[in-house]
Amino acid sequence: MKKILLVEDEKALSLLYEEELEREGYEVVVVYDAESALEKIRKEKFDLIITDIRMPGRDGIELIASVMGLRKDIPIIINTAYQSYKDDFMTWAADAYVIKSSSLDELKNKIKELLFEKETE
Amino acid sequence: MPELRKDILTGRWVIISTERSKRPDDFRPAPGTEPKAESLTFCPFCPGNEAKTPPEIMSVRKPGTKPDQPGWQIRVVPNKFPALQPGPPPPKKTKGIFQWMEGIGVHEVIIETTDHHQEMTELPVEHLAEILKIYRVRIRAIEEEYHHQYVQVFKNKGKEAGASLSHPHSQIIATPIVPKRIKEEIYGAERLYRNHFRECAFCRMLKEEMEIGQRLVYKNKRFAVLTPFASRFPFETMIVPLEHSAFYRNISDQDTLALAEALQQSLARLKVQLSDPAFNLVLHHSPNPQVSDKAWPGIENYYHWHLEVMPILTKVAGFELGTGFYINPVPPEVAAEYLKNTTFSKS
Numbered sequence: 001m002k003k004i005l006l007v008e009d010e011k012a013l014s015l016l017y018e019e020e021l022e023r024e025g026y027e028v029v030v031v032y033d034a035e036s037a038l039e040k041i042r043k044e045k046f047d048l049i050i051t052d053i054r055m056p057g058r059d060g061i062e063l064i065a066s067v068m069g070l071r072k073d074i075p076i077i078i079n080t081a082y083q084s085y086k087d088d089f090m091t092w093a094a095d096a097y098v099i100k101s102s103s104l105d106e107l108k109n110k111i112k113e114l115l116f117e118k119e120t121e
Numbered sequence: 122m123p124e125l126r127k128d129i130l131t132g133r134w135v136i137i138s139t140e141r142s143k144r145p146d147d148f149r150p151a152p153g154t155e156p157k158a159e160s161l162t163f164c165p166f167c168p169g170n171e172a173k174t175p176p177e178i179m180s181v182r183k184p185g186t187k188p189d190q191p192g193w194q195i196r197v198v199p200n201k202f203p204a205l206q207p208g209p210p211p212p213k214k215t216k217g218i219f220q221w222m223e224g225i226g227v228h229e230v231i232i233e234t235t236d237h238h239q240e241m242t243e244l245p246v247e248h249l250a251e252i253l254k255i256y257r258v259r260i261r262a263i264e265e266e267y268h269h270q271y272v273q274v275f276k277n278k279g280k281e282a283g284a285s286l287s288h289p290h291s292q293i294i295a296t297p298i299v300p301k302r303i304k305e306e307i308y309g310a311e312r313l314y315r316n317h318f319r320e321c322a323f324c325r326m327l328k329e330e331m332e333i334g335q336r337l338v339y340k341n342k343r344f345a346v347l348t349p350f351a352s353r354f355p356f357e358t359m360i361v362p363l364e365h366s367a368f369y370r371n372i373s374d375q376d377t378l379a380l381a382e383a384l385q386q387s388l389a390r391l392k393v394q395l396s397d398p399a400f401n402l403v404l405h406h407s408p409n410p411q412v413s414d415k416a417w418p419g420i421e422n423y424y425h426w427h428l429e430v431m432p433i434l435t436k437v438a439g440f441e442l443g444t445g446f447y448i449n450p451v452p453p454e455v456a457a458e459y460l461k462n463t464t465f466s467k468s
Contacts (some may be wrong), residue, residue, distance in 0.1 A: 092165035
């Protein structure tokens with residue numbers, strides 16, 4: 001079973017994502033900030049990371065930069081309500097940029113696509 | 122999919138991002154959560170991180186090295202998250218009086234050097250000439266492959282100029298329409314050519330600037346660096362080929378060397394005199410010949426490509442936005458004098 005780390009500070013939203021992604025057959029580990037995410041990444045092995053950008057403390061872009069210092073090979077999806085961060089070239093450290101929406105189809109498709117790419121590398 | 126929308130009163134086109142979830146606070150940085158690119162340890166443009174960029178379009182690299190691997194000196198890659206979706210020009214749409222089209226274009230990034238901290242002023246002149254040759258190559262390729270009407274080459278340096286990453290880079294955005302600023306320059310040049318000078322207005326201006334000398338900052342055999350007579354911004358400079366040329370796509374290899382020298386002179390003087398300011402560098406050149414030949418017959422006689430360098434020293438405020446009238450607190454003659462008299466340290 002593929003293991004996904006979900007970094008999302010809005011608890012209600014993280015619950016929704018967790019349920020939806022588990023229904024898709026993934027194991028989902030949820031954390032609410034960048035520090036906890038880094039702690040998890042140091043200790044556990046993940047197949048993919050989904051992160052919000054705006055979070056209390058270190059933001060998602062700082063988190064991605066720190067992940068790059070630990071492991072460059074984990075696919076990362078930025079999942080944010082804000083499209084303006086696309087102008088920030090630091091987001092290139094991620095593999096996909098998804099704008100939050102009431103439908104999770106785009107996010108689910110990106111997850112499948114990136115996990116497939118990783119497997120066939 | 123973003124949209125290009127036309128303001129029918131002014132003829133100005135705007136890229137409207139139509140993606141979901143825009144809120145007012147999209148534009149309000151939350152306290153302590155602004156990306157701190159400069160303090161981050163990872164850079165997607167640095168060697169070793171090639172996998173984090175889309176596959177390269179072209180590169181200058183050591184013989185025997187493979188694309189998207191280290192060994193490059195300059196790389197051109199598509200923008201991973203582009204302002205316009207890649208593709209050929211879309212058809213124009215209308216509804217009532219409104220005109221728009223799908224936001225399709227080309228958005229590329231030129232990573233200018235492997236060194237995260239090496240600015241244009243510090244590059245060997247031959248290396249900068251290679252970057253300027255790449256501008257030419259990409260303009261031609263985008264015009265010929267995608268048929269977009271205008272290829273804008275630009276560089277943002279420093280946060281105040283809109284750069285999100287300090288690793289030296291330029292950008293190219295090709296649009297399916299000719300932007301209003303460019304059209305205004307072309308129409309102005311055409312009017313002066315046909316009704317007044319019977320020669321290119323830029324060539325005429327160059328002649329007079331050489332005679333006066335007050336706004337001339339630097340000159341080599343092929344290019345002049347000037348502070349324009351009606352500069353909008355303090356210490357704005359313009360780099361103009363001395364020999365008439367409308368199309369940057371035709372610049373010779375030899376001239377890219379002379380241009381590199383002039384550009385470095387311009388930027389180095391700004392850096393010394395103004396303590397390394399943020400700046401925007403833009404290329405203005407004739408639109409795609411497939412369009413120019415029909416829309417502006419004879420453009421090769423009256424338009425003259427040039428580079429504009431605008432240091433970010435003042436803020437565009439209400440008066441400028443309301444009127445299009447700029448208030449420049451530094452007369453270009455004074456700016457030129459400062460820039461001309463720059464003393465470079467020998468270290």
